Amino acid sequence: MTTSAEQEGKRRGRRPAGADTKNALIEAARAVFIEQGYEGATVRAIAKRAGVDPAMVNHWFGGKEGLFGQSVLQLPIDPTMFANEISEGDIDTLGERIVRRFLTIWDSSGGGQFSALVRSVASHDMAVQGLREIFLKQIFMRVAAKTGADNAMFRATLVASQLVGMGMVRYVTKFEPLATNDIDTMVAAVGPTIQRYFTGDIG
Amino acid sequence: MTTSAEQEGKRRGRRPAGADTKNALIEAARAVFIEQGYEGATVRAIAKRAGVDPAMVNHWFGGKEGLFGQSVLQLPIDPTMFANEISEGDIDTLGERIVRRFLTIWDSSGGGQFSALVRSVASHDMAVQGLREIFLKQIFMRVAAKTGADNAMFRATLVASQLVGMGMVRYVTKFEPLATNDIDTMVAAVGPTIQRYFTGDIG
DNA sequence: CAAATTTTTCAACTCTTGGTGAATTAATAA
DNA sequence: TTATTAATTCACCAAGAGTTGAAAAATTTG
Helix, strand or coil, X not given: CCCCCCCCCCCCCCCCCCCCHHXXXXXXXXXXXXXXXXXXXXXXXXXXXXXXXXXXHHHHHCCHHHHHHHXXXXXXXXXHHHXXXXXXXXXXXXXXXXXXXXXHHHHCCCCHHHHHHHHHHHHCXXXXXXXXXXXXXXXXXXXXXXXXXXXXXXXXXXXXXXXXXXXXXXXXXXXXXXXXXXXXXXXXXXXXXXXXXXXXXXX | CCXXXXXXXXXXXXXXXXXXHHHHHHHHHHHHHHHHHHHHCCHHHHHHHHCCCCHHHHHXXXXXXXXXXXXXXXXCCCHHHHHHHHHCCCHHHHHHHHHXXXXXXXXXXXXXXXXXXXXXXXXXXXXXXXXXXXXXXXXXXXXXXXXXXXXXXXXXXXXXXXHHHHHHHHHHCCCCCCCCCCHHHHHHHHHHHHHHHHHCCCC
């Protein structure tokens, strides 16, 4: 009965306004990259999920690579703000504050955003450079410096290792009960570890 | 001058014996999967590296998937043996023993094997199930049970989080100085964390 | 030796990939 | 209104993917 041209949403030409294709693509890309990784995710699958033609990826982002950078590689935090927030306050509760802040941020996306970042790092070398820059130099290194302890860089990497690992187990592999334990429980368990890495005796 | 049939090493038919194609493929697969990830690694590239025809992958492993399982997903340790080794000895140095053992094992492949596993987990859901089974239930859970502490499963996941994180930073993102610090230094820094997760107060 | 089997290469097939350019339609400017 | 610009879809391409089946050569078996 219906010709292919009659079907709603398949007409050619510019859309009747209000349709934010760019954002739709970014959200779809996040989801698909999370589920499939960089290589596994296809431009076609992303476009389909966004309800848009695959050619739009090229039009708006210059290609798959560009879309990747504009979706997954965008952190949900402002590094400088993060560093400042956790720096101010009692130095003895620094570890607890960081763990709480870390989990609050990543929990808000159900862990998907964290998964995506790990996938990026695993399948895409360029992401590693970005992470090092942001996490280490802009955040942990800055915090470690404020404590005045020696071996600031080593301490920063130790902190990163525990936080990244906690994220892996909670968001990626989802080992129970760590994956669903409430934040307070996690703070009590992991906070002291971070605290020691920053201000304690590490050998 | 030379016809294609004259060139050495390109004749058809069975090879002059002694050529262990299967193993050559497994080793090549490990290398390429490590460097490229599952999707990024091509059967052709693996075969070329092994000096063998791509069709051999199908012949010996039934396809790319099979080769993946027989190469990367093989852990370089025997879980039961590992659990026993670290269980025996002074319970107060349990943490140190685990860190030392963990690093010794994965350092031996230059970290590549660990990277590959992470890549698998990130791009291949089936690997997660395998990891949970092996790491948690067969190793850490068993050890945690021996200590007689409460919350054995929570403790096991905490241990896993710190070890996985250490592996991520040392082998995957390679943040310095943690990436190249010698094992003794790492044991001194991280050992106490593991020890506390197993036998200490975690909230 | 002859027959059967195993191992290997080769060529080709099909499917999917990311990307391109023209055509089409809506929105906007003159 | 008319002309211009922006947004979207479509059909198609070249490259590369994993896989397949037949042919060829070495080995093993009878």
